[in-house]
Amino acid sequence: MQRYFNPRRLAAFGVAVLAAATSIVLLARPADAAVGLHISGTNIVEANGQTLVMRGVNHPHVWFTGQTSSFANIKALGANTVRVVLGSGKRWGPSTDVGNVIALCKQNKLICVLEVHDTTGYGEEGAAASLDEAVNYWISQKSALVGQENYVVINIGNEPIGNTNAAQWTAATTAAIQKMRTNGFEHLLMVDGPNWGQDWQYVMRDNAQTILDADSQRNTVLSIHMYAVFNTATAITDYLNRFRTNGWPLVIGEFGWRFNANEVDHETILSEAQARGLGYLAWSWSGNTDPILDMATNFDPNQLTTWGQRIFNGANGIKATAKEASIYSGVTPTTPATTPPTTPPTTPPTTPPTSPPPGGRTCAATYSILGQWPGGFQGDVRVTAGGAAISGWTVTWTFGNGQTVNQAWNATVTSSGSTVTARNVGYNGSLGAGASANFGFIGAWNGTNAAPALSCTAS
Template sequence: MRSPTRSAPRLAAVLAALLGLLVPLLSFATPAQAAATGIRIQNGRLVEANGNDFVMRGVNHAHTWYPGETQSLADVKALGANTVRVVLSDGHRWTKNSAEDVASVIAQCKANRLICVLEVHDTTGYGEEAAAGTLDHAADYWIGLKDVLTGQENYVIINIGNEPWGNTDPAGWTDPTIAAVKKLRTAGFAHTIMVDAPNWGQDWQGVMRANAQTVYNADPTGNLIFSIHMYSVYDTAQEITDYLNAFVSAKLPLLVGEFGGPPDQYGDPDEDTMMAAAQQLQLGYLAWSWSGNTDPVLDLAIDFDPTRLSSWGRRIFNGANGIAATSKEATVYASGGGDTTPPTAPGTPTVSEVTSSSVKLAWGAANDGTGVTGYDVVRVSGGTESPVTSTAGTSAALTGLAPATSYTFAVYARDAAGNRSPRSGTVTVTTSSGGTSATCGVAYHVTNEWPGGFQGEIVIRNTGSSAINGWTLRWAFPDSQRISNLWGGTATQSGTDVSVTSASYTAAIAPAGSVTLGFTATKGSTNPNPAAFTLNGSTCSLT
């Protein structure tokens, strides 16, 4: 992943409007398909060999730079992912991943019941990034791995090259992409092939969108899927839904092969729409990235530790339209060729503890012939549901609730094949009034700054001996700063006064523990730090 360079940020929107005229050029015709031996494309959809839809829900993992972090595959699976996109190198820019190493990665993906998307990263930004390699060189690398890859068509998708064109003459992307696809087919590859967009994967000039049908028709097997990377270019719902729907309407297969949520100096991606639209259209998505980013705001897990998910990681795995709620395991891993029988409903939850900001629930175990792998707790409000948390056991502590508020909860069970049970009975509970006093420390940092705006980070530390369960942090900006976006909580601002209430995943702070908030804000000519913070009414020390 790399953010694009845009001298005029709204140029993309203007071009997108013009490119809307090109949508009728995306023909509905598809080439005749060769006999499939594994994952393939059928009527514009990614399906398994048995014809079942396969919707990727997973993450990217930087294997080539962190070859020792192989436990990561098991960790992302345990959090519910059904796919992992693995970063490899063909040796042009980084150390080449050997055939033995790639074979080991595939074996570990299979052992963890994951579909494995393998990609060459050396092509990133070709034409603008001087160190980048070509798609042709990447194709040669895959051909050199043919003995390792043959026979893995049920489990492996080949992503020829990551973001294989920069912003310099992106129209040059089409012919090399076609040539690389044909080279692999001529070499005998029957796998589904994935191709990334130009403009550092974001296609903000619409080259892939306009030429997708031509590229697709060049593949004699029809087993080709396009990958769009959505970062700061995609900062409005309209841009996201227009792009995804253009491919769906044309019956051209597409997934979001990378995306981010935290804002950067180019804009603030609309990850909520990305995930909601992908779920509505049943398109795959693969979040960037598990861990090890040079910009840690994009780490889903801190230091490769699955117990230390960042706010971004909690959003991806446990948030609305997230992996825990929407992922289904590939049926190739199910015994008997495909487990489609859901577990029984769990028992109705009971309440064991209530505070002003938390509730502890327990429920009876569900039954399933192949084993229950986890439970999803949801909040029920009228005829709608919203995900709260996922757990492997039959109890959960729900935090970050509002005082003196009535909530209704229910539970679903999941099995290894991704089948979801009927919903349990519901339980309604009202939190107590009042709040939790706090002994606290706050560290406030400006992490990035630009004319008229900045990005900040706030670390809240529990310096007391008791856990904090639910909190409200308050401060006053000393100048004209104003919050524009915040993650890790919900912010309100009146004049210079800011109040942030905890999110469900940041509400609990153990003694000696901490949580981190991030935000972007506007500013005037100066940007002084706030002088004081209070947490649940208690003054915090500045650290």
């Protein structure tokens, strides 16, 4: 979102006919290459393997550098992440206080998503910076960023292409990622879609695999911004389904709310994000020239607006669903209670991985519930090779409470009664020693949804 840009103008654009997305799935990043926050399957995980589901808001720091108390206020309302608006100097800034911003995030136990805002609408907005110029800014701030990989995600450029020649996004984003890696950045990278972030021409969706493959570290997450283009549940779920089906990591990096009939369907965004284990970062804390998008009037946490109350205190909102990053709390994956709550859990329950003996062709598997709702849930299983490389894996478990698997991705899953067998597919069976792959599924439950014990066999 550009501070001076009204997302409602996008309501005039028609949504193009959906094209088939590529079906190639991103391979999991080798575990021994992980530095700080990184991608595992479709998830963002911390260095210790704990899944991080972003729950936070955007803070317009570059225009209100004196509002440093906002970090503590956002944290106090339950957020685990804040996306911080910075400027490269091309249009705003330059933000030379990156070290201080990171310190504020760490002091308040927030994951820090840092973004250069100057790129907003490049190609359509004449004053916008290019993604290459944004990378040059990150290089200039490298000394403040190196060593912060556990705490910082670098969002290379906000909404980096407008509606003019949106196809240029693919080459520009590929080059930006590669330039970041060539210059030694090991952080989790986030990239926004074109069309002012809303990807209504589906350039990001249809070129997602190309972008992910461009990262030599396999450590990039895609980010969609949802405003007036996403004003129906169908538009939202269809877009999210394409990414889930193809195993592409995604966050909802910005979204607004339905303050009139043509605006974004925030209720569907919130419920779908929770059900799918997707991170979201709502726009924005305060200071908008269109104050309908402010969450706190005049940056005052005691004056939450309708939007602020909804995002922090409502169903599937931040307070109900956010979990603090384990880098701050020291929490590691834990065994779930036998009887889970009937509302979506704030802490994804997991079973401890099976413990493979050292050496040999062995594997371990860890079961997690990423989201749960009455009658349904989303599960995720992480398979990790033991002390030697493996060429294939099979995971089996037996549900003890009548649960069933309805659909799955990144594995061939079959059921016989309560016993479930999941086998690798062609692209994720070969794992180096210590490397991991994830597969996911949508299941049904009724009454109790205890996590089963897993058995993993390697070949």
